[in-house]
Amino acid sequence: MKPFESMKFKHPWRPYQERVLNVIKDHLDDRRLHIVAAPGAGKTTLGLEVFRTLGKPTLVLSPTRVIRDQWIERIKDFVQNEDGSPLDCYQLDWVSNSIQNPQILTSITYQALHAKFAEELSVNEEEDVNLEDDDGLKDDEVNRFIKVIESQNIQMIILDEAHHLRSEWWRALEKVCEYFPNVILVSLTATPPYDAQGSEWNRYEQLCGPIDEEISIPELVKAGTLCAHQDFIWACDATISEKDQIKEYDHRVSTLCDTLFHSTEFEGIVLSHPWLQSEKIEAEIIKEPHVAIALLTYIKAKSLPMKDSLMALLDMKAEDIPELGRHWWQVLLESILFSKTTQHTDVQKQALDHLKKQLKASELLHKRELSLERSRRIDRSLSLSASKVLACSTIHQLEYKHRGERLRQVVLTDYIRDEALSSGLDTGEVNLGAWPVFKSITSSSAIPDQIGLLTGRTSIIPTKKLSLLLRHIKSHHVKTESMGNNGQYQKVVAPLNQLTSAFTELLMNGDIKVLVGTRSLLGEGWDAPAVNSLILASSVGSFMLTNQMRGRAIRVNSKHKDKVSSIWHLVAINTEYDAGWSDVFNLVSRFQTFVGLSEKELAIESGFDRMNATGLKSDNMFNKTAPISRNNKQMVRRYRKRELIAERWKKALTIDGTARVIPSVKTNKIPNLRGFVLKHSFSYLLVQMLVILSGIMTGSFYLSLNNPSLLWVLMLVGIIGALIYKLPQTISMIKIACFFLPVDGALKRIGKALAESLCQAGFIETSIRRMVTNVTKLEDGSFYIALSGCSFYESSVFADCLAEILAPIDNPRYLILREGRFLGSLRDDYHAVPMRFAAKKDLAQLFYKAWQKNVGLSELIYTRTEEGRRRLLRAKMKAFSSTFKDEVKRQDRWQ
Numbered sequence: 001m002k003p004f005e006s007m008k009f010k011h012p013w014r015p016y017q018e019r020v021l022n023v024i025k026d027h028l029d030d031r032r033l034h035i036v037a038a039p040g041a042g043k044t045t046l047g048l049e050v051f052r053t054l055g056k057p058t059l060v061l062s063p064t065r066v067i068r069d070q071w072i073e074r075i076k077d078f079v080q081n082e083d084g085s086p087l088d089c090y091q092l093d094w095v096s097n098s099i100q101n102p103q104i105l106t107s108i109t110y111q112a113l114h115a116k117f118a119e120e121l122s123v124n125e126e127e128d129v130n131l132e133d134d135d136g137l138k139d140d141e142v143n144r145f146i147k148v149i150e151s152q153n154i155q156m157i158i159l160d161e162a163h164h165l166r167s168e169w170w171r172a173l174e175k176v177c178e179y180f181p182n183v184i185l186v187s188l189t190a191t192p193p194y195d196a197q198g199s200e201w202n203r204y205e206q207l208c209g210p211i212d213e214e215i216s217i218p219e220l221v222k223a224g225t226l227c228a229h230q231d232f233i234w235a236c237d238a239t240i241s242e243k244d245q246i247k248e249y250d251h252r253v254s255t256l257c258d259t260l261f262h263s264t265e266f267e268g269i270v271l272s273h274p275w276l277q278s279e280k281i282e283a284e285i286i287k288e289p290h291v292a293i294a295l296l297t298y299i300k301a302k303s304l305p306m307k308d309s310l311m312a313l314l315d316m317k318a319e320d321i322p323e324l325g326r327h328w329w330q331v332l333l334e335s336i337l338f339s340k341t342t343q344h345t346d347v348q349k350q351a352l353d354h355l356k357k358q359l360k361a362s363e364l365l366h367k368r369e370l371s372l373e374r375s376r377r378i379d380r381s382l383s384l385s386a387s388k389v390l391a392c393s394t395i396h397q398l399e400y401k402h403r404g405e406r407l408r409q410v411v412l413t414d415y416i417r418d419e420a421l422s423s424g425l426d427t428g429e430v431n432l433g434a435w436p437v438f439k440s441i442t443s444s445s446a447i448p449d450q451i452g453l454l455t456g457r458t459s460i461i462p463t464k465k466l467s468l469l470l471r472h473i474k475s476h477h478v479k480t481e482s483m484g485n486n487g488q489y490q491k492v493v494a495p496l497n498q499l500t501s502a503f504t505e506l507l508m509n510g511d512i513k514v515l516v517g518t519r520s521l522l523g524e525g526w527d528a529p530a531v532n533s534l535i536l537a538s539s540v541g542s543f544m545l546t547n548q549m550r551g552r553a554i555r556v557n558s559k560h561k562d563k564v565s566s567i568w569h570l571v572a573i574n575t576e577y578d579a580g581w582s583d584v585f586n587l588v589s590r591f592q593t594f595v596g597l598s599e600k601e602l603a604i605e606s607g608f609d610r611m612n613a614t615g616l617k618s619d620n621m622f623n624k625t626a627p628i629s630r631n632n633k634q635m636v637r638r639y640r641k642r643e644l645i646a647e648r649w650k651k652a653l654t655i656d657g658t659a660r661v662i663p664s665v666k667t668n669k670i671p672n673l674r675g676f677v678l679k680h681s682f683s684y685l686l687v688q689m690l691v692i693l694s695g696i697m698t699g700s701f702y703l704s705l706n707n708p709s710l711l712w713v714l715m716l717v718g719i720i721g722a723l724i725y726k727l728p729q730t731i732s733m734i735k736i737a738c739f740f741l742p743v744d745g746a747l748k749r750i751g752k753a754l755a756e757s758l759c760q761a762g763f764i765e766t767s768i769r770r771m772v773t774n775v776t777k778l779e780d781g782s783f784y785i786a787l788s789g790c791s792f793y794e795s796s797v798f799a800d801c802l803a804e805i806l807a808p809i810d811n812p813r814y815l816i817l818r819e820g821r822f823l824g825s826l827r828d829d830y831h832a833v834p835m836r837f838a839a840k841k842d843l844a845q846l847f848y849k850a851w852q853k854n855v856g857l858s859e860l861i862y863t864r865t866e867e868g869r870r871r872l873l874r875a876k877m878k879a880f881s882s883t884f885k886d887e888v889k890r891q892d893r894w895q
Helices: 015-021 043-054 065-077 110-118 139-151 167-179 198-208 217-223 240-261 264-271 282-287 289-301 308-314 326-338 346-361 376-383 387-406 419-423 434-444 463-471 496-509 543-550 578-591 626-640 642-653 673-681 683-703 710-725 727-740 744-761 792-806 841-854 866-878 880-887
Strands: 032-037 058-062 105-109 156-160 184-189 213-215 228-237 409-413 451-454 459-462 479-483 489-493 514-518 533-537 564-573 595-597 604-606 661-667 772-777 783-788 814-822 825-832 859-862 889-894
Touching: 015 043, 015 213, 015 217, 032 043, 043 065, 043 156, 043 184, 058 065, 058 110, 065 105, 105 110, 139 167, 156 167, 167 198, 184 198, 213 792, 217 595, 217 642, 217 661, 228 387, 228 595, 228 626, 228 642, 240 326, 240 376, 240 578, 264 289, 264 326, 264 346, 282 289, 282 308, 282 866, 289 308, 289 326, 289 866, 308 866, 326 346, 376 564, 376 578, 387 409, 387 434, 387 533, 387 564, 387 626, 409 434, 434 451, 434 514, 451 496, 459 463, 459 496, 463 489, 463 496, 533 543, 564 578, 564 626, 564 642, 595 642, 595 889, 604 642, 626 642, 661 792, 744 772, 744 783, 744 792, 744 841, 783 792, 783 889, 792 825, 792 889, 814 841, 814 866, 841 859, 859 866
Parallel strands: 032 184, 032 213, 058 105, 058 156, 156 184, 228 564, 409 514, 409 533, 451 514, 533 564
Antiparallel strands: 451 459, 459 489, 479 489, 595 604, 604 889, 661 783, 661 889, 772 783, 814 825, 814 859
C-alpha cells in the first residue's frame, strides 16, 4: 500500500510552515532541499509533509533513537484509523525502524546504518553511540549501503539534524549521491554549523546544498510557538589553582620573550630572514604580509636600522608599525620555526632545534601549534572551572527567590563527575559536573527535596518524590538505594528512556523544581515546555550544541502562556592576565550566530554586542574584581526586570507583517566614508576643473589685454569647453553627490551594484525591481546592510558577497581600484571582487560594469600578474576596506 494518497495533515499549517512548504519544489533543481528550522518549528512534521508531497520511498537518518522514533510517532498527525481508535504507527505496513526490513518510509539512526554494515553493534541498539564519535562508513560499507538503496528503490534520503555529520559521513554520503544522481537529499537541522571553518562549511554546503529556507526563533516567538526569553551572563572568579596555572603560564611566556629579545643569536636569525636581504619579494609578502610586519615590529623594538625597501613595499611609516606584543611574537616565531623557504646555517638550525625543545618542555609548543597568546590547557581549565559549580547555586537561589513555586529549572553539564559518589572517597577536589552541581545546589537550596539528578549513569530523586517517580516507570527492573543524611535521597536504576520520561513528568507537574543533567542526555531532542530557567554549565563553545541546549528553555508552556525564560551562560575569569579572559573570548564566539533580543536598542540581532555586557568590555579587563562584580550586578538588575522582556520582544518584532530574520552584514563606524567619497571621487574632479579654469582665466587675461571686451567672451567659451570636456565626469560627480550623501548612501550604492550583478549573473533569480538594499544605522554609528524582497538563500548570497567586498583585502583574483594623482592630490580605494564573480573573467567584468554604473569610475585589476601582485600588496596595506578592520561581520537581524 502506498501511503501518499491517504496522508493528510489534520491540523492547520502555521504561517511559517506554509511559507516553506509552498516553495519546496522550487528548490529541487539541484536535487537538494536544505531547511533550517529552529527548535519548536515542527521540523519532523515538515519532513513528513515533504515525504507526502514528493511521494518517494524514503530513508530517514537521525542522530538518536528518540528522534528516530519521533518520525514514526508523528505519522498519527497524518493518518487515522477509520473507526477513530488510537493509531499504532508501528503497525503500518509501509513503516519501518529497521534497515533489516526497509519499507516505503524507513526511519533509523546513523549509528544503526553503521552497525548494519560494519557488524560492530547489535541490531536492537541497546545503547546509542555518540554520532560525534562515529567514524562513519568505510568504503566497503558504503558499497553495501549503495546496494541496499538500489535493491529497495530508495529515491529520497532525509538527514535529520544534519549538523551532526562529521567529515567521514560527508564523504560516504557524497559517494552515495554521486552514484545515484537522481536521489533527492533533504537536510533538516535546527542549527547548521555556522561557526565552522571555511573548508568545513563548504563541505557541509556541498553535501546538503545551500540553505533554501529558514524558520528562525524570532519568527516562532512572533507566532506564539516559542516564548519570550533572554540570555544572561554570570561571571565567576577563577579558583586559586586556576589563577596559579595562568600566572605560571604567563611567566613562562614572558621569560621566553624577554630571553629571545636580549639574545644576539636570535637577533642574527631574525636579521638573516630573506625578506630583509632581498629586494624582489612582492610575491612572497602578498601571501603573508603579517610576517613582514612582525619582522618590522622586532626591528623597531630593538631600535635597529629599518629596512626601507620593505616599509615602502608595505606602504608603512615608522609610526604605523605596532608594538612588539605577544601577538607579533607569535607570528614572528611561527614564521622562523616553521618556514619551508628560509635557509639557515648549521649553527642557526642547531639553535632553533634547541629552541623547539625548550618550547615543548615549557608546554608552549605542541606539534606545530605555538601557544604564546592562548593556551588550550588554560582554555579548558577555565571552561570547566570549579567556580562555576558555586555559580549554579547562586543563580538557583536568585531564580527561586523571584519565581518561587513557578520555577522549573534545568542545569546542563558536560560530565557526570560522580567518581567520589561511586568510590566513596572524597578527595575534596571539585570538578564541574552534574553530581558536584547537584550536591552544591541541594546543600544551599530552600527546596532541597524538590531537586533531581538525571544522567546516563546516575539518577537521584528526593525520597519524598520516589513514589511519584515510580508511578511513571512501567519496568519491573527498578533498583533504589538510599543515600544522603537520613536517607533524604534515593539513587534509582531503571531503563534510561523510562527514567527520562518519569523525571520529565515530575518536572512538568512541579513535583520537582530543578533537574540537573548532562547535555548528551537532555541537551537535544528532549522536550519539557515548563522549563523557564536554564543554566548552561557546559564547556561547549560550538554554536550548534549551544543553540540546541538553549532550545530546551524556550518552548511555550500551554499552562502558563505568559512564560518568560532566562538562559544563563557562565564564564570564569582571571582579570590579572590576558590568558585569564579566554573563557570570555570563547563566549563571544558562541554568541556570533545567536539571534536574540538586544539590550542596546529595541532590536533582534545576533552577536555578543547585543548583550551590552559593560562589565566585560576591554576597558575593565585588568581591574581585578571590577569586571566580575560589575557584570553580575548588571545581570541581576536586568533579571529583576524580566517582566519587561515579553513586551520588548513584542515591540521589536512589530516592524511590519513581512519582517523576518535576514542575513546581514554589520560594519563598525565609518567616520571617513563621506570624506572618502568626496575626496576620492568628487573633490578630485573639482581640483582638476579648478586648475583647468585657472588656466583658461590666465590665458583669457593675456589675450584680452589689447581688447578688454574679449575677456568675458573668452572666459565663457573656456568654461563651456571645460564642462564639455569633463561632461561624463561632471554627470558622474553629481550622481555620486546625490547618492552618497548621507553616509549610508555609499553603502546603498555598493549594495545596489552587487544586487544588480548577482541578478545579471543568474546567482539571484528574483527581479531586481522587487528587492531593496536596506542600510540601518545603529546608535553607536555602525551599520547593518541586507537585501530584502527575495528568498533567504538569495539574501544569504548577497550578504556573503558584500562581506567579501567590505572586509580587509586578503588574496582575491580581482581587485576594484580607483586610483589617481593630480597636483599632489592622491586617491585610492580598494575592494575585492567576490569569489562568485572572480572565478571567471567575464563574471568579473560583469561585476565591474555594475560597480562603474552605481558606485563610480574605477579600474579592474587581475592580481595574478607581476604588476597585479604589487598593487594587491598595496591594497592589502592601504585598502579603504581596512578601515573596517575586523568589524565586518556576517550577522543576522530581524527586519
